[in-house]
Amino acid sequence: MSQPSEDFSEIRRVLAWKRHETPPPGYFNSFSAKIIARIESEQLAAPPTWWEHLLAPLNWQRGLLGANILICAGAGIVGVAAYNAARPVAGDDGVALSETPASLLYPESRAGLRTSFTPTGSATDGALGLASFGASLPGTTYQGTNDHTAPAGLFSLPGMNDLQPRFVMPTH
Amino acid sequence: MKEPSAPSDLPAPTPSPEQPDDRPLVARAKEGDLAAYDELVRRHQQRIYGLCYHLTSNHEDANDLAQDTFMKAWKALKGFKGDANFYTWLYRIAYNHCLNHLKTRRNRTPHLSLDDMDFNAEHDPEMVALVSHNTPRRAAGLGELQKSLNAALLRLSEEHRTVVVLHDVQGLPHEEIAKIMGCNQGTVRSRLFYARQQLQAWLSDFKKQS
Numbered sequence: 001m002s003q004p005s006e007d008f009s010e011i012r013r014v015l016a017w018k019r020h021e022t023p024p025p026g027y028f029n030s031f032s033a034k035i036i037a038r039i040e041s042e043q044l045a046a047p048p049t050w051w052e053h054l055l056a057p058l059n060w061q062r063g064l065l066g067a068n069i070l071i072c073a074g075a076g077i078v079g080v081a082a083y084n085a086a087r088p089v090a091g092d093d094g095v096a097l098s099e100t101p102a103s104l105l106y107p108e109s110r111a112g113l114r115t116s117f118t119p120t121g122s123a124t125d126g127a128l129g130l131a132s133f134g135a136s137l138p139g140t141t142y143q144g145t146n147d148h149t150a151p152a153g154l155f156s157l158p159g160m161n162d163l164q165p166r167f168v169m170p171t172h
Numbered sequence: 173m174k175e176p177s178a179p180s181d182l183p184a185p186t187p188s189p190e191q192p193d194d195r196p197l198v199a200r201a202k203e204g205d206l207a208a209y210d211e212l213v214r215r216h217q218q219r220i221y222g223l224c225y226h227l228t229s230n231h232e233d234a235n236d237l238a239q240d241t242f243m244k245a246w247k248a249l250k251g252f253k254g255d256a257n258f259y260t261w262l263y264r265i266a267y268n269h270c271l272n273h274l275k276t277r278r279n280r281t282p283h284l285s286l287d288d289m290d291f292n293a294e295h296d297p298e299m300v301a302l303v304s305h306n307t308p309r310r311a312a313g314l315g316e317l318q319k320s321l322n323a324a325l326l327r328l329s330e331e332h333r334t335v336v337v338l339h340d341v342q343g344l345p346h347e348e349i350a351k352i353m354g355c356n357q358g359t360v361r362s363r364l365f366y367a368r369q370q371l372q373a374w375l376s377d378f379k380k381q382s
Binding site: 008010012014015019031032033034035036039040 | 206209210213214217218221222225226231234235238239242243246317318321336337340341342368371372375
């Protein structure tokens with residue numbers, strides 16, 4: 001075996017000829033297509049989860065931002081709705097509207113006031129506009145007629161029209 | 173066998189991959205753009221195939237290894253940070269994959285035929301000077317040279333063979349080879365020197381026998 005020399009020019013020339021060792025003609029024409037086909041077949045074989053599908057158009061950062069916005073908006077809506085449901089709403093006469101139907105229907109339920117309405121009525125009732133409420137001026141006994149009952153449908157409680165408010169002022 | 177002529181200028185090795193910037197394509201491919209990845213494959217398929225082939229000296233193995241390399245690269249693309257060139261990263265995947273393959277199939281006999289050499293090899297003046305001018309003998313000489321060279325390469329370790337293939341066959345600089353193989357440039361140079369020594373000895377024996 002000959003002594004190896006440090007002049008490698010000849011072997012480098014021979015090695016460079018290895019570049020001529022190529023696959024059959026046309027091999028590389030379809031190589032990339034095969035790679036893409038394999039990738040697509042693997043993607044089809046493993047469908048994404050619903051979560052991956054949902055976030056697929058977004059990168060994770062935008063998805064996280066959107067989720068945060070939705071959560072804050074939802075919390076705000078729920079909070080406003082809860083506040084509105086709990087807060088009482090006042091009417092024009094200062095009386096809570098929620099009390100009005102009961103106070104009209106059941107005058108006895110109003111604190112400190114005993115009412116008894118006997119429908120005998122008088123001409124002044126209509127002028128004062130009080131007939132429909134069965135109220136009476138001090139010193140008078142209001143006796144309304146059946147016409148002074150609440151208009152039909154004003155209060156939708158069942159049996160309402162059968163209930164005649166009684167408003168009796170103490171006589172002196 | 174005819175004595176070769178005095179060494180002339182060495183044939184220029186395949187230039188290192190100075191090609192259009194891969195970064196826009198890589199960015200699109202990371203988002204799942206298959207058309208962009210297809211273009212990346214087209215740009216680098218010959219070099220990756222060449223590395224796989226020169227390490228294994230087998231066309232079938234090279235085909236499988238090259239395809240597996242690009243499949244692995246696609247799956248790992250999201251982890252590619254861009255701190256190295258894309259082709260350097262791709263080469264590294266191919267190199268590691270070939271190493272694993274060679275370790276499991278260490279005793280495989282190289283399977284090669286003259287058809288694996290393209291037309292230019294037979295008419296290369298340097299090659300002609302090395303083998304007989306007689307056409308049938310020249311063809312036989314080329315075949316013998318090819319088989320003998322590949323057998324000599326397979327006797328080298330995978331690391332030495334890789335350095336020779338990347339530098340003397342594919343023309344990569346020492347710096348890029350060091351990044352691909354995960355070693356420093358000094359190691360690349362020493363491996364290259366040793367591998368050339370071994371192959372030079374083989375060539376001398378081959379010429380004596382021819």
